[in-house]
Amino acid sequence: EFSHAQYRELQRYAQEIGIFFTASGMDEMAVEFLHELNVPFFKVGSGDTNNFPYLEKTAKKGRPMVISSGMQSMDTMKQVYQIVKPLNPNFCFLQCTSAYPLSPEDVNLCIITEYQKLFPDIPIGYSGHETGIAISVAAVALGAKVLERHITLDKTWKGSDHSASLEPGELAELVRSVRLVERAMGSPTKQLLPCEMACNEKLGKSVVAKVKIPEGTVLTLDMLTVKVGEPKGYPPEDIFSLVGKKVLVTVEEDDTILEESVENHGKKIKS
Known part of the structure; x- marks a missing residue:
């Protein structure tokens, strides 16, 4: 684990290169520390999504929340919505399947559109642990507004997460592909162009x-x-x-x- 000093150094470097810095607070003490760092949003990992006291305390901080939904049922996600919404309307759900690496058959991108129907007033996104970028790009085409992927410097490193992560070159290609798809989404108005x-x-x-x-x-x-x-x-x-x-x-x-x-x-x- 990183020390508090290391997190502060990571935050400083992120600011230097112009990207957002945050982290998944795995307990209430971690959320307090991230709040002190003035992070732009809280990431709620799938393992804490059904921890309702944790959710309440995190929501009350008033920062935007990105909530993953791995290992959860739709009934649980409805409860999460009902708990968080009155306390903090600025949050989103990410469709997620907690497996590393994730096989295409278990991705269930259709849940993105189901979330959009059930929760039309919040952004819906996708957290992917599959190999490659194609499925993540497809999630954007389905309307995902937030996209989370893990990155690594070497997929052969020890730990199952590395094999399901993107290397820097793949991340760059993912960004290019997402921007291309965003342009291609265009307008819902059908007319002679x-x-x-x-x-x-x-x-x-x-x-x-x-x-x-x-x-x-x-x-x-x-x-x-x-x-x-x-x-x-x-x-x-x-x-x-x-x-x-x-x-x-x-x-x-x-x-x-x-x-x-x-x-x-x-x-x-x-x-």
Whole structure:
């Protein structure tokens, strides 16, 4: 174990290089010491998550809390939420399976989405002990807002935790991959994007005349088809709305049906 002086030295170095410093306080005395260090948040390890007196005292300190959920049931996590929430609303849960190294079959990333449903007012994250970075990146894609991984300088060192940890190069790759996924998450609004315009101009189709349609003809579905046409006209999804409308000019076979060629153009026919 580190001495208090060593923890202070680690904190000083973390501040020097611009990263947060904290630790998992394994008992109430450790939490008091971390509180004295003015850490930015408390980490509650999975082994203390169902220690409700410990949770209460930690929550009352008023610092943000990151709470792992390894070895716990959903009923226990609901109790944890009910205990911590009134005392300190600034906390999050991490989906975690306490095995080192963790096999993919036991990761249960789906619990992230279940936590999001049950606890929509707190951030949900992931604490991983698997090998590699792919599963952790997938957790971010599922909406994990906090990601915890252990790091080591040598996976062959004694102790099961080292084999489940990331070496510095893997950690750097994890950060790059997470930032890439964050960019790729984008917007939930589905729409034609500016980057798609060139492809749409080349491959986007329009409603065209399947046969020659004389001026004054009332359109039926068998007169129309969908093809790549120039200039662009009605998009394919409007083909049914054209049925029953009258053309104002003669439209030759394979010509695009233009809005100005149809009565009440741009107006949907009410069924």
